[in-house]
Amino acid sequence: xxxxxxxxxxxxxxxxxxxxxxxxxxxxxxxxxxxxxxxxxxxxxxxxxxxxxxxxxxxxxxxxxxxxxxxxxxxxxxxxxxxxxxxxxxxxxxxxxxxxxxxxxxxxxxxxxxxxxxxxxxxxxxxxxxxxxxxxxxxxxxxxxxxxxxxxxxxxxxxxxxxxxxxxxxxxxxxxxxxxxxxxxxxxxxxxxxxxxxxxxxxxxxxx
Amino acid sequence: xxxxxxxxxxxxxxxxxxxxxxxxxxxxxxxxxxxxxxxxxxxxxxxxxxxxxxxxxxxxxxxxxxxxxxxxxxxxxxxxxxxxxxxxxxxxxxxxxxxxxxxxxxxxxxxxxxxxxxxxxxxxxxxxxxxxxxxxxxxxxxxxxxxxxxxxxxxxxxxxxxxxxxxxxxxxxxxxxxxxxxxxxxxxxxxxxxxxxxxxxxxxxxxx
Numbered sequence: 330x331x332x333x334x335x336x337x338x339x340x341x342x343x344x345x346x347x348x349x350x351x352x353x354x355x356x357x358x359x360x361x362x363x364x365x366x367x368x369x370x371x372x373x374x375x376x377x378x379x380x381x382x383x384x385x386x387x388x389x390x391x392x393x394x395x396x397x398x399x400x401x402x403x404x405x406x407x408x409x410x411x412x413x414x415x416x417x418x419x420x421x422x423x424x425x426x427x428x429x430x431x432x433x434x435x436x437x438x439x440x441x442x443x444x445x446x447x448x449x450x451x452x453x454x455x456x457x458x459x460x461x462x463x464x465x466x467x468x469x470x471x472x473x474x475x476x477x478x479x480x481x482x483x484x485x486x487x488x489x490x491x492x493x494x495x496x497x498x499x500x501x502x503x504x505x506x507x508x509x510x511x512x513x514x515x516x517x518x519x520x521x522x523x524x525x526x527x528x529x530x531x532x533x534x535x536x537x
Numbered sequence: 538x539x540x541x542x543x544x545x546x547x548x549x550x551x552x553x554x555x556x557x558x559x560x561x562x563x564x565x566x567x568x569x570x571x572x573x574x575x576x577x578x579x580x581x582x583x584x585x586x587x588x589x590x591x592x593x594x595x596x597x598x599x600x601x602x603x604x605x606x607x608x609x610x611x612x613x614x615x616x617x618x619x620x621x622x623x624x625x626x627x628x629x630x631x632x633x634x635x636x637x638x639x640x641x642x643x644x645x646x647x648x649x650x651x652x653x654x655x656x657x658x659x660x661x662x663x664x665x666x667x668x669x670x671x672x673x674x675x676x677x678x679x680x681x682x683x684x685x686x687x688x689x690x691x692x693x694x695x696x697x698x699x700x701x702x703x704x705x706x707x708x709x710x711x712x713x714x715x716x717x718x719x720x721x722x723x724x725x726x727x728x729x730x731x732x733x734x735x736x737x738x739x740x741x742x743x744x745x
Binding site for chain 2 (some may be wrong): 337338342362365366367368369370371372388389390392393394395396397398401409413415416419420423426441463464465467
């Protein structure tokens with residue numbers, strides 16, 4: 330199981346420092362949407378320069394203009410870029426074409442996407458599908474149960490990631506469950522008093 | 538009827554020049570999503586400095602982290618910010634609270650939003666609802682017919698905008714129809730050989 334660490338809502342110099350110290354532990358470092366919208370492509374190139382080991386995910390949350398946004402993101406150093414499952418099927422197809430042509434990965438963010446639409450967009454074999462509970466929503470999120478249900482409903486979607494307030498215990502449970510390919514952790518690592526200690530704990534949890 | 542001009546997919550210095558020359562004709566200048574994702578908040582502050590007359594719309598296409606993105610956008614100079622209708626109701630509520638508190642305007646982008654969801658999110662009285670046909674979609678878009686149908690289905694939504702390949706003839710027809718508050722024009726003005734001549738033609742069309 331891969332560990333993706335999301336960096337969000339911090340000044341770019343802090344993001345750069347975090348990326349540097351987390352680089353050798355994280356499989357994937359995520360340049361959060363807040364960094365994209367605050368700093369643009371400069372966020373991507375800055376974090377790219379600060380990392381040697383981890384792959385980079387740009388949380389672009391593209392919902393239109395797929396060709397432009399994906400081309401720009403990969404050009405500036407992304408290995409993965411996110412598109413919203415709520416986008417039109419034509420937008421998803423365009424993003425997938427750009428990703429496949431460059432041998433990069435399209436990540437489909439399933440935030441607020443209903444089952445009927447998921448069925449329509451389930452055929453992108455090399456895409457990573459990200460189960461995502463909105464940071465703004467006030468209801469509870471049971472990650473393990475969500476994954477079980479999703480896997481039963483959509484057994485042909487093989488590459489799954491999950492995001493939304495994942496803590497250490499949830500990470501451990503998801504690792505035991507063995508369905509998720511990539512787990513996305515944000516503030517539990519980046520806002521921890523000691524981010525290196527925190528990421529080491531997550532790495533251990535994923536092995537146990 | 539107000540005229541909103543969308544600037545997209547150009548380097549920031551070109552965007553700044555366009556904003557300067559269109560400022561006295563446009564009611565609203567839109568900092569397109571491509572500028573937001575390429576340059577971040579710098580796009581907003583640069584276009585803000587370049588304009589005196591027009592109001593500024595930041596096409597953030599927020600779909601999560603509503604409080605953060607709307608606070609940042611308004612702080613840097615936006616008068617209007619867009620949120621996706623596809624976002625969770627909690628995200629929309631947060632964006633609306635921030636907008637109302639600052640006496641700014643939330644614009645709800647209805648791209649790919651189904652009727653059932655529109656009904657759920659139709660109660661934000663001061664918000665501007667933007668009918669929007671994806672640039673990536675390959676099907677045709679009849680703007681006038683779309684507005685008629687929308688208005689019949691959702692008569693309580695009074696503030697309407699429309700975007701998606703609007704040309705001069707369509708602008709004229711929409712003006713005659715008299716339902717739309719704000720018309721959004723992009724490349725028909727910004728990519729015209731003579732953008733000032735083009736925007737003057739649109740202004741005239743809206744008066745006729």
